[in-house]
Amino acid sequence: MVIRNSKLEVYKIVRVGLEEELTSFNFVFKATRINVSKTTTTFRRQQTQFPLKCFNGSMSSTCPKDYYPTKYEQDQHSSAASTCPEHFKWIREDLKAWKKTGITREMLERGKNISYIRLVVVKGKAYLEKYANSYQTRDVFTIWGFVQLLRLYPGNIPDLELLFETGDKTVVDKDHFQGPPPPIFHYCGQKDAYDIVFPDWSFWGW
Template sequence: MFSNRNKHEYPKRDEYLLNCTSSNMTITCPVNYPPTFNHTFTSNETCPEYFRWIHEDLKTWKKKGITREMVESLKDTHFRLVIVNGTAYVKRYAKAFQTRDTYTFWAILQLLKLYPGRLPDLDLVFQCHDQASIKKDKYKGRKAAFAPPQFHYRGDDSTPDINIKPWIPLEKDFKEGNAMKNWTSREPYAFWKGNLHTGPRQKLGKCNSIKDWNAEIVNQ
């Protein structure tokens, strides 16, 4: 249980939504969708602090660059994205889990709409699995320049994949929520939702019984 009385302020972000109500990815943007967004940039604007990680992630190929052969050598990948003159072309090699690849496509379309003409031509491959298929520790020293250039949501096994608040305001939410009702007076009921097809989670589905376990287990 979380409290909405948290006074921690977060920076507001502009929202640029895509009207993508259909799962058919072969359709074009609706005719009523604006071709561009009038986003004004001032001369004193600077890149966000986290942009430095872009240089950190790409420093492996800074000296020798990335060749087409390196891109095409990647086999364990979900799709390949090519952007030429502001138009995106996608070739899907495998279906990602649920809608991970679909939402990635939408994010790319939002970038193209928000920054028309500002995205450079590019050619990249993307993988949407939980675990990264390219391990940094296998490409150190002289081998670093030959690391396969695969984009991914996670850098290694220690990268968190849940977008939560910073710990200080989150801890405050926990304390305020717990103070609203004692644990001994709460209803003994458990709810869990996730993928039941991997590892020990397969056994968790056997506990899905309100009558026997007071637990509701939902396969996602």
């Protein structure tokens, strides 16, 4: 198989002239050539960028007040689905442990000692509390994912509070917790743990 002059030349091996006596194993081959045109399709999509402009000349731990949009405008190219996406069933599966009891303040507090960061969103603004240093920039880009979410859907993100574990192994093992466990979001999960699966930090950066 050879590519020449934007054409893909395929060499098809055809067996010809076989002797009637197969015991001799004297097979004759010749090559015939067929040309297949090469077709290339290019898809172009406008790239959306989300600049982070929190730095305004002074080392501040908060973004400027005018940085937070308050209204969400529907993308004219997107279509509203009449049914829930397929992945919603896995969200329900991951949250099944709290279906009957809900999530209480006491459950959250019990998860502090096995979490690295706490994220709180109030009125469209994100607040962060660190309990331990994460490996490399895992915590930075996990929070960056939420910053993009708040920018994309202003006014649509409810007030919430989340705990994150940024290590490589699950921490909410089913054998270690009696009753509803603390809700911990994590990059990994397994059948013997209650860790709630969340996209890996490297979706946004490294």
